[in-house]
Amino acid sequence: MPARYLTAATLARLGDEMVAFTLVLLVLERTDSAALAGVTGAAYALPAIVTGPLLGAWLDRTQYRRTALALNQAVLGAVMVSMLAVVGHSAHWVTPVLAAVAGTTLPLVSGGFTSMLPSLVPSELLPRANSLEAASFGVATITGPAAAATITAAVSVEAAALVIAVTAALSILAITRLPALPAVHGSQESFLGSAVAGLAHLARTPRLRASTVTTTLLMGLTGMLLITLPLHMASLGMPRSAAGYLWAVLELGSVTTALLLGNFQTRWRPEHVVMLSVAAYGLAFTAWPLAGSFAVLLVLAAATGLLEGPMLPAMFAARQVYSPLELQGRVSTTAASLRVGAAALGQATAGLVVPLVGTHTALLLIAAGLLAASAVGYASSYNKRRVAHAG
Secondary structure (H helix, E strand, C coil): CCHHHHHHHHHHHHHHHHHHHHHHHHHHHHHCCHHHHHHHHHHHHCCHHHHHHHHHHHHHHCCCHHHHHHHHHHHHHHHHHHHHHHCCCCCCCHHHHHHHHHHCCCHHHHHHHHCCHHHHCCHHHHHHHHHHHHHHHHHHHHHHHHHHHHHHHHCCHHHHHHHHHHHHHHHHHHHCCCCCCCCCCCCCCCHHHHHHHHHHHHHHCHHHHHHHHHHHHHHHHHHHHHHHHHHHHHHHCCCHHHHHHHHHHHHHHHHHHHHHCCCHHHHCCHHHHHHHHHHHHHHHHCCHHHCCCHHHHHHHHHHHHHHHCCHHHHHHHHHHHCCCHHHHHHHHHHHHHHHHHHHHHHHHHHHHHHHHHCHHHHHHHHHHHHHHHHHHHHHHCCCHHHHHHHC
């Protein structure tokens, strides 16, 4: 995998991973409103449900992918600076509106980059590339929340927001060094039909559908966790920002197994790896409410991450194996939009539910939800037409 790609993708994802956590801390610090924090996080992610398929259709047709990726980062940097002026100093509705502006092109950060891999890497090297791509996500997810937590604790949450803007600017410089790629899809099909094609392919392909359903539900529960963990810190005698270190060790475990097992897991169908990893992830979460200290919870987080690690490379592999090249952009961004949208709903739900049920109960609900996500994913792989024919 080209080093230039990894640099550009990881920098963009680093800023993105800092955003969600920093927005939660910024809103909680200035307004002390869990509901507004949840709504703001949801507003950042929800536009992707609509824009993901449209961006994917455009990416498959255009030669200007670098321009789109750079524009997303420019908007993100501008919005984060604007947040410093409005959060807690203006009407509450202004904060989620600004977050929604930054979230409009959010699928480009994950799906937009990932869709380039089949054009950049020979097919025989894709398993290794997928492991490195998962590591890119993992490094960003490790560093992002940890950096946000450290900067917030050492300086201020405002400083963390400024660092995001600087990271966005650096990612633009890295994106300009990426190679220009030709369009992979002709323009004979209408743009709307082209946009819908990615979603239709996800829905009609049982094995890809199983992976997509499982990981979409996983992201909804991850959104709940994003609100739950900062609030849970009080029960352990820690500041809210300490939750960033939990995210860091969780992803450190995930990156470890993603890299070590990247080639080994090709022995199994990717959707099976996805579903088993999510189920194991859920089982591990059942122990989180039992942790009586922050140190114990850190150890649990690292172990939990090890179980989740194989999921991300397998998710990429499912999209690549079960989708033709001309659909890669649309499938990647549409799937990313579903995941981001689910995370948004999870954050909004947690903002309302967690203050009512408490963080210990919320963690158990998340664990149960992860097990259910795996089961629903398996059920969605059921090919009705094949069963009907057999009958």
